[in-house]
Amino acid sequence: MKNVKEPITEINKESFWDLIHEAKNACGQDMDAMLAYLKDRLVSMGPAQAQNFHDIIHAYEDLADKYGLWDAAGIMKEYGCSDDGFIDFRAWLIAQGREVYFAALADPDNLADVVPYGDCRFEQLSYVGDYAYEQLTGKSAYDQTDWSAYEALLMKLEQDIVYKGGIEFPREGADLKKYLPRLCAKHPDWDGQTRWNLQLKEIRDLVRAGKAYDQRQAPKKKHRSHGGEAR
Template identity: 25%
Template sequence: MDARGFWKLVDHAVRSAPDLEQRREWLTGRLALLPAGEIADFAVRLDEQRERVDTWAHWQAATLICSGLCGMDSFFYFQAWLVGQGSQVFSSVAASPDALAAVPSIRRLASLGSVDGWADEDWPDWEPLYRVPDAAFEAVQAGDLDSFLRSRGQARAFDVSPGGEDVEMEDPADIARRVPHLWALFEKAVE
């Protein structure tokens, strides 16, 4: 499975299922219909796509949205959430973290005010996406996916390793300069 096949599955899940839990179920079921090698390819493509938004600038944007509550694990799950928004949203945000300001669910979060008022399902994270290929793999083959990947000379990343230009994570001037549209939505939360 190449990147195009990966996004075809994710985009179909986005169109077919209104919430992340239904998307997870759909993706798991669909992947379980594929050979073990293609399931492993999905896991590798997931890492490749996630790495496109594994930058300091994206982490800064996620930290702004989440009012500073975005540590390493939270950012990892935020990256999965971005994948779960589909290829069009993901590509625009990968190109510019400020594109998050146009994402309807992010605009909704800004309208909710303080994170204290957010429900669990409001948070922009999707940790269960990383378990999708494992569950599908277990349905079609004995053994575990990570061992299978190692046998192919591959491995998954289970943490963040941001690259790109350094940012001042909580400096209002730096944030406003880098993500002006997002800053306009969330600056009150920072004050």
């Protein structure tokens, strides 16, 4: 006899992804339909669960705020990715479900296996918990977030994430192609240009740190021995 899953009535880190999966199965790539589906489900669960959803989705967006993923977003979109575009990309990534989200943080190159649609942006998904909460209470979920509880939530959710080494650095040109080879090959229309503002010292320092990190990770060349002595 098949196990029948109980309907979701409480939003926690497991049921959050179950609800995303449920909405994705029902709506596919129709983002307007997915938004309406999620909002209706959250309204039916009440304000506390709408707030939980709101806090969890923002925590997952914050945990995905990594330059290596930002570079991947620019390649998938094929024309780079602005600050706001990257927020919307992270919401879109979450909409692809648990497996895609965690695989992208384990290695952004895994996004080569994901079909891009909707310009890889899903801005309104970030607001769906707030929409539901406001409909139920007339107040904003943003104003109700308990920030000490939110910090604890971030730490709890981060325990499940394995990040690819070096994901915290932006890259340029050949370095980026080495870091994300499959994704670059998958999107030949990408012009190969990154849009990092190298006028900013912080960005220049991060690019240099990424280059140094990649060099440390590169396989060491073996020296041949000559006449029994290492050269």
